[in-house]
Amino acid sequence: DPQMTQSPSSLSASVGDRVTITCRASQTIGTYLNWYQQKPGKAPNLLIYGASSLQGGVPSRFSGSGSGTDFTLTISSLQPEDFATYFCQQTFSSVFTFGPGTTVDIK
């Protein structure tokens, strides 16, 4: 099964900043990739599916791109409610593995 890595593991940013998080798969997965946001004590919330499709109700400042093994999640202008941990997940194989997460905190 593909193993997922993310970089950075954490980052500090300010409101209004453009933030980019990278996810890499150990083998090609096409565009079978989801992105989630998780806040403390809450379940993950799906942001992006199919590498670049925005889940309904998710603000348009979130976008995803990539295919094959390299993917990015971009927040165009960071808002106070965006401080959270972000996970990627591959849905290519029979076991849907997650990346280790990237924590975005306040600078």
Add this chain to the structure above:
Amino acid sequence: QVQLQESGPGLVKPSETLSLTCTVSGGSISAYSWAWIRQSAGKGLEWLGRIYNSGSTNYNPSLKSRITMSIDTSKNQFSLQLNSVTAADTAVYYCSSLSGGYWGPGTLVTVSS
């Protein structure tokens, strides 16, 4: 709006069986496929397995033969059983739709004597 809710014991003794149920409301369980995921304190997300509305399953090989999932369409519920638990199985357990669009709030299961 589809909603999910996990239920089951919050404390399980070592070597015993962890049993959780996920109740689906606001939609038919037969319309989707389903998954269980867990998250240990301060750690990442571990995908445990999936179950289709037909009852067929795929499990994470890391759990070997300890895991069983089942579905009861008459009750709009699906379930997780994990045998021979140890402290390493202590985690928040989530049920979700296979697509990832719907999640339960999660339930903490602690393995301790």
